[in-house]
Amino acid sequence: MYLFNVLKLTFDNLLLQKSRSFLTMLGIVIGVAAVISIMAVGAGAQDLLLSQVSAMGSNLIGVLPGAADEAGPPASAFGIEITTLKHEDALAIEELPYIVAVCSYIKGQGTISYFNKSKSFDYTGVTSGYTSVEDTSVEIGRFIKSEEVNGMDRVVVLGSKVKEELFGQDDPINKRIKINQVSFKVIGVMKERGVVTFQNQDEQVFVPLITAQKLLLGVDHLTFIRAKVDKPENIDLTISQVKSTVRYQHHIKDPAKDDFGVKSTAQALDILGSITQALKMFLVAVAAISLLVGGIGIMNIMFVAVNERTREIGLRKAIGARRKDILIQFLIESGIMTLIGGIIGIILGILIALVISIGVKYFGYDWRFIVTPFSVVISTTVAVSVGLIFGLWPANRASKLNPIEALRYE
């Protein structure tokens, strides 16, 4: 009876002042929506980053030129060209016991043309190990053979998008295209793969490594090497073996003077994971500030309500309300406002997260829509506690009013 009456009174009050109640709740709505949508965006971004790396294939080891400490990104990630890594290093790595496949990479950009069509694409010089290292295969035709790598053959395998743009529905096999004015024979088309490690794999072409180095770029170094290990248990051992092999190749005696870095995908995932986790927490902290501001809004409006209803409080005390009764009445009022605001905020936040995920998917990224129950629970809990905590001060003030003075209040 008592609780029901208080609830009814609260709803009556809120309904009578719809626009004011709505504006008060708005702070909480925005705060909760921000926390939920930002947590969802953070989780989606993290998932995207990690899936980008893990889509390279499992059990992979990467060798990058330039010294790299365990925790940080390699120098090449900042666009610095380091020329210490050579194809001979890859050949030496291939001899190691647990290595299943190795691929050397050299990346370049060029104008690719077929008859009157011409467009700028990335090309990658690779060795025959590419398909098994990256867990991919050709859609039609075949991939580059090792004889073609060593023989500096002018053959090319197209990414599916490149094929579509240059050939449309026509069969490209055995047709000739030009990369930077050098003629290449098309021998295959890759399966569609989408965006992996932030590069659209379908928008590039693959040529034999040596051909790319000598004929197109005029260099003899590599961009990086990737090697596939047979079992996850052997990765750590293989990393140290790869390190000593490359050190031997580069005549380095002191490991501190390494001019290369070796990392497994698992390590890269760890690093990315911790970076994105920190970013996520930072974003949530920013969103939480708006919740705080919302709470101050509630406090403000509750003070106004206490002032406006001073006579009512006086009357209630005169006819037998205890301090506790007044306190509870005002706390329930601010609690209900934040709860309703919180529920609207949850719905809004989920909608925002959904719209973002649809938007990002539109740009070709495999963005997952992730709203965790945790984010809903935490933001609701925070919102309601904000309402109760910030409602406590005005409610306490109301409960302490002297009934005689309150009844005289105009």
Next chain:
Amino acid sequence: MLIKLENITKDYIDEELVTPALHGVSFDIKQGEFIAVMGSSGSGKSTLMHIIGFLDRATSGEYFFDKENISEFDDDKLAQIRNQKVGFIFQSYNLLARTSVLDNVLLPTIYTPDIDSKEAEEKARQLLDKVGLSHRINHRPNQLSGGEQQRVAIVRALINQPRLILADEPTGNLDSKSGQEVMEVLQDLNEEGHTILMVTHEKYVAECAQRIIILKDGRIISDQRVANQHAAK
């Protein structure tokens, strides 16, 4: 003897400035009496009523209500006494503007523990019927005339069957006809056995009571029975 006041004093202390409001007031109220308290403003009559109504505590002196010394009660206990033993009627009615007549009448029962809400509502309807407001039960106070609002307030004061009804200038905001109606209700209640203490400065209204106490500067200067009690009817 319902109420016994012995040498009640009240000082208001505001930043070390002591303002005495009552200087040793003593009198008794018997069960079933209808008393009017008169006095000019500043005479201490409101202070006296607040002390009798448990809204304020005396600075010194003894106050016995139903033979209990109330200076020993804590604030929550006083709130319970206000709720169950006293009914207040105010000059400005103090009804909740956005709440129906019925809910206004039932307001004190919210704070009454272990009350049968069905029974309370039935009682509220009976009492509203008795003061001629049964057709107004679902209206809001602002749809009622002043006299009707004060009658709602009287019913609210009666809902918990109090031992004492306190009326602070009950006719102060009303025209003479509505005031007369309200006094008629109060006299009827007194005839049924209710004890009423009323503060007023209108002589005619005061003479509707059986006994008039006049205060001046915090002291009782006169305490007499009314020779010719007016019948409000």
